[in-house]
Amino acid sequence: MLVTNIHDVASKREITQQRLQVAALDLFEVQGYEATSVAQIAARAGVTEMTFFRHFTSKEGPLVDDAYDPVIGQEIAHQPTHSDPLTRAARGIQMAWRRVPEVGGEEVRRRVRIVAKTPTLHASLTRGAAATEAAIADALTVPGTPRRDALIAAAAVMGALNAALREWSLTDDLPLGSAFDAALAVLEDRRG
Amino acid sequence: MLVTNIHDVASKREITQQRLQVAALDLFEVQGYEATSVAQIAARAGVTEMTFFRHFTSKEGPLVDDAYDPVIGQEIAHQPTHSDPLTRAARGIQMAWRRVPEVGGEEVRRRVRIVAKTPTLHASLTRGAAATEAAIADALTVPGTPRRDALIAAAAVMGALNAALREWSLTDDLPLGSAFDAALAVLEDRRG
DNA sequence: GTCATGAATGTTAGTCACTAACATTTATGA
DNA sequence: TCATAAATGTTAGTGACTAACATTCATGAC
Incomplete structure (x- = not known):
């Protein structure tokens, strides 16, 4: 990669998971849990729906894992x-x-x-x-x-x-x- | 209808609901909860999937309502x-x-x-x-x-x-x- | 008995959570 | 630089659940 942060101990997996969690919480807060789709969360985190389920076992994951x-x-x-x-x-x-x-x-x-x-x-x-x-x-x-x-x-x-x-x-x-x-x-x- | 039972105080709605619950419990016991689909339950009870959801709010209904x-x-x-x-x-x-x-x-x-x-x-x-x-x-x-x-x-x-x-x-x-x-x-x- | 009215059910079509199989990209170490 | 594996993407599918509209069936008034 072009830029490498020395303090970057987090693996790519952890970064993506963090991004997904933040995106999920933001959306849940703003528009409510039910009104938020996994596709939306994934899009906001810049990944695919599929990737979401590789990091969380369910839509509830970001809340209860x-x-x-x-x-x-x-x-x-x-x-x-x-x-x-x-x-x-x-x-x-x-x-x-x-x-x-x-x-x-x-x-x-x-x-x-x-x-x-x-x-x-x-x-x-x-x-x-x-x-x-x-x-x-x-x-x-x-x-x-x-x-x-x-x-x-x-x-x-x-x-x-x-x-x-x-x-x-x-x-x-x-x-x-x-x-x-x-x-x-x-x-x-x-x-x- | 052709045959009317005098003791039949149950409405048609109650009868269907009962049939659905029995069908659901039977199937859950035999093949497990996850392996049973609502379509199967409905078919066994002689109704449509749609009708199931008119009697129970979810697949769990027959168990927890x-x-x-x-x-x-x-x-x-x-x-x-x-x-x-x-x-x-x-x-x-x-x-x-x-x-x-x-x-x-x-x-x-x-x-x-x-x-x-x-x-x-x-x-x-x-x-x-x-x-x-x-x-x-x-x-x-x-x-x-x-x-x-x-x-x-x-x-x-x-x-x-x-x-x-x-x-x-x-x-x-x-x-x-x-x-x-x-x-x-x-x-x-x-x-x- | 007939007929009108509403309850119960069916049909169709769709959304969304979630999974499987396979292809592709990206990171990492030898 | 190259091999390998981790991470992600793509496609296609299943199943729970919902909405809108059509149809059948039961029930009481007459």
């Missing part, structure tokens, strides 16, 4: 096993997010806000979180906690987290951490 | 407001299901089992439960419980319930109520 999971599972596995699974999951997630830099929080807000404003996408957030949910369930499955209970607790925590994220995304100033605090507070507040 | 909700909301609203929202939601649902006849439990098992065995449908169960979730959130929103907390608690409970239902559907003999008991037990078991 994520890659946290391992940290979360790790932290949950470190929780004391004498606690109940719901508490372990909640506290483990809290720990994990303390280790994640607040950097990029604004982009998360942008993405979740689009989801929050598109009811048909709420379930997609669940789908995107499927891997995370599985990781949580695995980390919760220890002697004394049957698989079934681990699955239930994982699903409950993810449900609460997604709901909290949707609400948080509609605010402008609250930090990302406050969404997690809200979810965990509801899960831990027991006044039967 | 439901109509409980009002009873649940009612029971939750009757829970003592000094309890925390998660507990109110859980106990309200328990009450509601005590009032629902176990009749039809086998069909529920059939439907949920298909969902449980089709990972891409897990999120659809969430979508199908959106109305129920909204009803729960509404019933939880009382003075002293901010809307945000109600939304979080509703999402957590629905997540737990769906996970419990998926697990239950894979068993053959347990009654439907045991699925609810399992979900609520995890939500109420606090050993922080």
Whole structure:
């Protein structure tokens, strides 16, 4: 190529993916999710529709494709096993997010806000979180906690987290951490 | 028509819808959800593809279209407001299901089992439960419980319930109520 | 019974998400 | 410079879903 940036550690694949994600988010925000076609996104990113699907598994991809999971599972596995699974999951997630830099929080807000404003996408957030949910369930499955209970607790925590994220995304100033605090507070507040 | 059944209180619309649902479930069970096309379902039910979409909003319809909700909301609203929202939601649902006849439990098992065995449908169960979730959130929103907390608690409970239902559907003999008991037990078991 | 009216269904044609197979360009290292 | 593989393009197709219009069928008034 004619110009090579020394700091350009990103592969071409990563660049294209980034361009597609930006294009998708821009269009979703301006004209709404449903009214935006994959062809439009691809055109705006300067590639073909086909290329879009080589970078994202579906139209929802730019919104929900994520890659946290391992940290979360790790932290949950470190929780004391004498606690109940719901508490372990909640506290483990809290720990994990303390280790994640607040950097990029604004982009998360942008993405979740689009989801929050598109009811048909709420379930997609669940789908995107499927891997995370599985990781949580695995980390919760220890002697004394049957698989079934681990699955239930994982699903409950993810449900609460997604709901909290949707609400948080509609605010402008609250930090990302406050969404997690809200979810965990509801899960831990027991006044039967 | 040539033959009229006196006991035929069902309208033609209801009959067709029933035929479509049976056809869909049969095909989903035998060849899997993804491998079944709406055209196939319609053909088996003796109607057109177009007619299918006049009875169900999507291919998932025969699996997730439901109509409980009002009873649940009612029971939750009757829970003592000094309890925390998660507990109110859980106990309200328990009450509601005590009032629902176990009749039809086998069909529920059939439907949920298909969902449980089709990972891409897990999120659809969430979508199908959106109305129920909204009803729960509404019933939880009382003075002293901010809307945000109600939304979080509703999402957590629905997540737990769906996970419990998926697990239950894979068993053959347990009654439907045991699925609810399992979900609520995890939500109420606090050993922080 | 007949007839009018609306519900239920059919037909046609189209959009859009998504996939497969194969061709072409572009980057990278020996 | 050349070989190799990664990245993208092209073409063609399937299947979910929708819109517009035509047709059949059921139901009540008369």
